[in-house]
């Protein structure tokens with residue numbers, strides 16, 4: 375949606391093809407339906423917060439060209455009333471993710487961008503021919519922005535990674551990012567359903583060294599622990615490929631130390647770690663290094679960020695980069 379909006383505003387003809395019957399199914403779910411669409415911080419801070427140097431270096435140019443503050447400005451220019459939290463997280467003022475989806479919908483309608491919904495792309499043939507069940511479309515350039523593999527009911531089922539693989543790209547295996555961790559610790563089980571906003575979670579090595587720490591919400595669930603503090607620790611554990619670790623959590627005036635918790639499955643994750651290999655995509659253009667004219671943006675790439683508006687910002691910035699590169703091409 376963001377890419378099609380940038381294309382329309384830049385005078386690039388495009389067709390937006392969407393698998394589901396409506397646009398933005400995943401966006402509607404974000405931040406419990408409130409959509410934390412970015413964080414009002416500098417590009418430098420954003421890149422530092424990503425934690426993963428490899429990802430930060432790769433997206434650096436895209437983020438500098440489309441920093442969080444320009445995203446805030448963009449929504450303001452679309453007359454979307456916004457709310458800024460003390461830590462910089464940005465939401466639509468009415469607390470409704472639908473407001474963000476409608477803003478895109480209105481822009482695309484006004485710019486007369488053709489949108490084909492309920493239309494899964496089946497294949498992308500070199501050249502390009504974009505194949506669907508009912509028609510095929512010839513295109514000079516194609517942007518694959520089909521998302522990760524979590525919450526497949528929203529339409530992100532891994533099709534883009536499959537198209538990329540079919541065209542010779544390497545796919546980094548999918549893993550869950552920003553997800554709850556399982557435990558049957560009696561205290562957690564007893565408090566299942568309770569949320570603790572001023573919690574804290576730490577990842578420790580088995581010999582007690584602090585490897586990562588995050589202050590934020592800790593929630594007790596029937597399966598174990600969730601909430602922003604736990605999610606960010608889980609993302610750290612996944613990226614660091616830790617097998618032996620201790621998760622220390624503070625909530626409800628208790629401190630628990632839990633060893634080697636397992637994450638919930640990727641289909642429940644906020645973000646997919648893995649996807650189209652960054653080695654096969656040019657970070658200066660988002661264009662495939664193997665297939666000229668084929669571009670990637672968003673979660674389909676092996677790019678992910680922490681909680682707090684980082685993942686939508688990454689999707690927006692990489693989408694803008696792809697479209698502006700297409701224009702130059």
Ligand SMILES: Cc1cc2nc3c(=O)[nH]c(=O)nc-3n(C[C@H](O)[C@H](O)[C@H](O)COP(=O)(O)OP(=O)(O)OC[C@H]3O[C@@H](n4cnc5c(N)ncnc54)[C@H](O)[C@@H]3O)c2cc1C
Pocket residue numbers: 391392393394397398399400401403404405406409410411412493494495496519520521522524525528529530531532533534643644645671672673674682683684685686687689
């Ligand atoms: C519960 C939850 C809460 C989240 N909260 C936040 C938050 O508050 N802030 C934040 O920054 N991030 C949040 N995220 C992460 C964020 O939503 C994603 O990272 C982001 O939506 C990725 O954008 P995308 O455009 O790459 O993919 P998506 O938003 O997944 O969009 C991909 C689109 O492509 C379509 N598609 C897929 N395959 C095909 C095909 N073959 N043909 C046609 N169309 C296809 C899909 O139907 C989908 O509409 C959350 C995620 C979840 C699951």
